Amino acid sequence: MFDRSVWRLRSRGCWTEAASLLAPLPGAEAALRRCELLAECCLYTGEGWAEAEDALRAAEALAHSDDERGTAACERGHLAYLATSLGIRDRADEASSALGRAAALLAPGSPHRPLLDYRRGLIAEHLAHAPQPARAAYRRAHAGATAHGDRFLLARTWYRLAELALRDGEVAEARHGFTQSLALRETLGDLVGTPPTLAALADTAPEPEAERLRTEARRLWRLLGGVPRLLEGRLGVE
Secondary structure (H helix, E strand, O other), X not given: OHHHHHHHHHHOXXXXXXXXXXXXXXXXXXXXXXXXXXXXXXXXXXXXXHHHHHHHHHHHHHOOOHHHHHHHHHHHHHHHHHHHXXXXXXXXXXXHHHHHHHHHHOOOOOOOHHHHHHHHXXXXXXHOOOHHHHHHHHHHXXXXXXXXXXXXXXXXXXXXXXXXXXXOOOHHHHHHXXXXXXXXXXXXXXXXXXXXHHHHHHOOOOOOHHHHHHHHHHHHHHHOOOOOHHHHHHXXXX
């Protein structure tokens, strides 16, 4: 029930509220989950950086095992990546270094390893501008998410692989990937992740289906209070 409450808030873009439910819980695991939630808030809204940094430092202080330290390093790398990619501050070196440290600490079979691979893919794609290494990292993450039954991560790997396929002109492959991502988000009830997936799927669809998808994306985007912020220009909303 508790996890469902956190997910319900997270899926509706209420990251601060979801993180507050975890605040009273002791130990590194809850602290790391808070950090992930608050970093996601930064991604979707462009705000909340100080809170995310505070949560990260708290998680690092509580991490004792290699798995916990590796997961904390993964969160540091991700937050540094977000700050760089969103133009807040150039922390690219910190992002790469932290994810490298996470790779050294996390065991090959760790359930946190697929997320690390996914985030390494983000750095390869968006900071290093290296689509082939990015694709390989996303595929490793996809396989790991499948093995661990992580449907939320699978929704993201399907999306990223589809983006790369669309960039290469593989429209049918991209459409399949975006469709799979959307189906997972709908099954999970991931409302805040649905508008960008609808907009991406629209880019692979013929009219009038494309406009129908964009209209639904705009409706949900407005319902969620205009998040993700970066989607505003893509949807053509005022």
